[in-house]
Amino acid sequence: MGQDDIVLYWCGKKLPEVKNYEYYTQQTVFPCANQNTLNKPLFQVNNQLCLGPDHEVMAWLLDNGYQNSFDCIYIDPPYLTDSDYYAQIKVDTPGGTQRVKQRVFRDIGYRNLASYLQHIYESIAMIKELLSEQGSLFIHLDYHSSHYVKIILDEVFSPQRFVNEIVWCYGGGSGTRRHFHRKHDVIFWYSRGADYIFNPQYRPYSPGTIQRGLTKVKGDRYKLDSRGALLQDWWHDIPKILSPTANSNWKFPTQKPVELVQRILQAATAENSLVGDFYCGSGTTGEACENLGRRWVMSDNSIYAIQTSIHRLIRSSSRPFIVSSTQPEPSPPGDLSVAAEYFSNLFGNELTISLQSYQPKDNRPPSLAWIDFWEIGWLNGENFISLRQVIPAKRGQRVPDWVSLKLDEISQPLAVQVWDIQGGPVKMPITLL
Known part of the structure; x- marks a missing residue:
């Protein structure tokens, strides 16, 4: 550091120590909130x-x-x-x-x-x-x-x-x-x-400048740039x-x-x-x-x-x-009950999933109204593959509590994950009826 350098000092100032930290992948999200299918798309993430x-x-x-x-x-x-x-x-x-x-x-x-x-x-x-x-x-x-x-x-x-x-x-x-x-x-x-x-970057010219069709810079007059000022x-x-x-x-x-x-x-x-x-x-x-x-x-x-x-x-x-x-997944903020039914018909295989109840672990009463949004997908070890998401029309409004999906086959364990409106996920494996 040269004698003319100016720096800020405070008590305890030190250079950063870059440590090694664990990194836990918790889920992979394939945003698909408006489709009635549950097949993993082939996208690079x-x-x-x-x-x-x-x-x-x-x-x-x-x-x-x-x-x-x-x-x-x-x-x-x-x-x-x-x-x-x-x-x-x-x-x-x-x-x-x-x-x-x-x-x-x-x-x-x-x-x-x-x-x-x-x-x-x-x-x-x-x-x-x-x-x-x-x-x-x-x-x-x-x-x-x-x-x-x-x-x-x-x-x-x-x-x-x-x-x-x-x-x-x-x-x-x-x-x-x-x-x-x-x-x-x-x-x-x-x-x-x-x-x-x-x-x-450019901004629109003022109405007066556009009306004149010219702009003045240090006394000179220039034609307007089509991109703006x-x-x-x-x-x-x-x-x-x-x-x-x-x-x-x-x-x-x-x-x-x-x-x-x-x-x-x-x-x-x-x-x-x-x-x-x-x-x-x-x-x-x-x-x-x-x-x-x-x-x-x-x-x-x-x-x-x-x-x-x-x-x-x-x-x-x-x-x-x-x-x-950077930390293991925390304990869930509530208890969730889910029902699921899988059946075949003339149109293929269909899966219907419905949320039955949600009980927060704090002092709030049980209600599905506390769910911000929820997801459906596969479990790949600890990684939840979110393939279909259910969101409300507007945040804070009631989220739909059931969905019917078409899928080719069930090759991995299915799961539902809901997000509490006060923060945090609750993951629940699906048992098919």
């Missing part, structure tokens, strides 16, 4: 969703051939807000509509600043090793922590690898009368090398998700608009790029990658985040993906 702390997931990736593999990594870590973040969903139960409130994560705030800085420091150091030579990191922050993290980024990547500070402006109400309303986030963009991927680092055209009834609102705290992440990926990835997100939340990055045809690896330390991401990817008919964990 390239995308991964992992439950586990970001450091454990990244350490496993580095130990298993992913070094220098990611063209873009977008992360939206905690901001030092000293807050609890809850997901709230209305559930239609037999006793009426209930509001389910589930804590998703805890942001420790400034009370443990050194721990926060050490965690971010280790994350950024491992991300740099995962990035390809043409890769970029985009880290989404706000005023609580951006000034600290910028110095860490300069230390790990060097100031020469800083590309942009993107300012995302958004609307929404605020009750404060003691300061200006805080209505923007920042996204720091750092590249691994000098030859990073960049595809210029070159996008700047001040983004005010993508609104925050505010409407509680919007189809894009997954009722997940800190959820970002898919248009925001999609713009980043359009600018910093190529057609075959691999994208990472290790604080994936509701799975926005996965949906953006699916829209653009990018490969992805996402992770989160919250089972509720993983569940929301699975539900979201199923609903959007994504490509197949693997669900794994």
Whole structure:
């Protein structure tokens, strides 16, 4: 380190220690929520969703051939807000509509600043090793922590690898009368090398500019570009998700608009790029990658985040993906009863499966209303092969409790897996009648 280098020090600062972690594949999902068949499609599975702390997931990736593999990594870590973040969903139960409130994560705030800085420091150091030579990191922050993290980024990547500070402006109400309303986030963009991927992005011209048919740049007049005006680092055209009834609102705290992440990926990835997100939340990055045809690896330390991401990817008919964990599968959150009947008719073999009852292990009464969505598939050892998913018309509404499927033959043990609305799967092997 040179005498002119500026670094940030805190109590306990140390370089990251990359340890070896186990990686447990729990299921492989072939999203197919609207078809009445149960035959395994022949698709190569390239995308991964992992439950586990970001450091454990990244350490496993580095130990298993992913070094220098990611063209873009977008992360939206905690901001030092000293807050609890809850997901709230209305559930239609037999006793009426209930509001389910589930804590998703805890942001420790400034009370443990050194721990926060050490965690971010280790994350950024491992991300740099995962990035390809043409890769970029985009880290989404706000005023609580951006000034600290910028110095860490300069230390790990060097100031020469800083590309942009993107300012995302958004609307929404605020009750404060003691300061200006805080209505923007920042996204720091750092590249691994000098030859990073960049595809210029464009925005529509203003109505006045279109009417004139010309644009003025430093006093000169130029013809309009058919693609629009070159996008700047001040983004005010993508609104925050505010409407509680919007189809894009997954009722997940800190959820970002898919248009925001999609713009980043359009600018910093190529057609075959691999994208990472290790604080994936509701799975926005996965949906953006699916829209653009990018490969992805996402992770989160919250089972509720993983569940929301699975539900979201199923609903959007994504490509197949693997669900794994850095920890063995936890005990199920409830007890499930299932009935199944298999018979042959003139139209082939048919399987009817119905959910009979569900009893949560907490103080909630027994009801199928607590089921977020459910899946049907094969058991391949510990790996559940999800081939048919049953989802509600809208999250929180009653999910259909039976389904009839056509299938060629039963070559492996069948199973049903339901997801509790408060987080966690319950797997049940099927006994045919």
